[in-house]
Amino acid sequence: MKTQLVSFGEINIDGQRYDYDVVIEEGEISKRKKKPSKAFREHFGHTPLSDKENIPWHGDKLFIGTGMYGSLPIMPEVYEEAARKGVEVIAKPTKEVCKLLEDLKPRDINAVLHVTC
Numbered sequence: 001m002k003t004q005l006v007s008f009g010e011i012n013i014d015g016q017r018y019d020y021d022v023v024i025e026e027g028e029i030s031k032r033k034k035k036p037s038k039a040f041r042e043h044f045g046h047t048p049l050s051d052k053e054n055i056p057w058h059g060d061k062l063f064i065g066t067g068m069y070g071s072l073p074i075m076p077e078v079y080e081e082a083a084r085k086g087v088e089v090i091a092k093p094t095k096e097v098c099k100l101l102e103d104l105k106p107r108d109i110n111a112v113l114h115v116t117c
Contacts, residue, residue: 004096023112
């Protein structure tokens with residue numbers, strides 16, 4: 001799957017541009033629904049990734065693109081849930097995660113990609 005962080009706030013996935021955070025679940029792309037995590041916004045300074053969101057827990061790896069500058073907070077509960085499920089979390093700035101996804105088949109990709117900060 002060809003993914004590229006084009007600029008602050010914009011990602012290109014297989015030729016389609018998105019100007020919002022995305023979730024890739026076994027190759028299927030959807031908009032990240034942050035509402036369940038907004039309750040934690042004040043504590044973190046902006047909306048973190050929490051275990052309350054619809055996280056794609058399929059497979060043995062979860063890729064988290066933490067934004068252009070790597071600033072997306074990830075709540076400890078996400079790592080705890082991953083450990084319970086036996087899923088390795090790979091959290092890096094989104095540009096780095098995009099490079100990691102290039103060699104994977106779409107069905108093997110489970111990711112949350114933050115496109116700002």
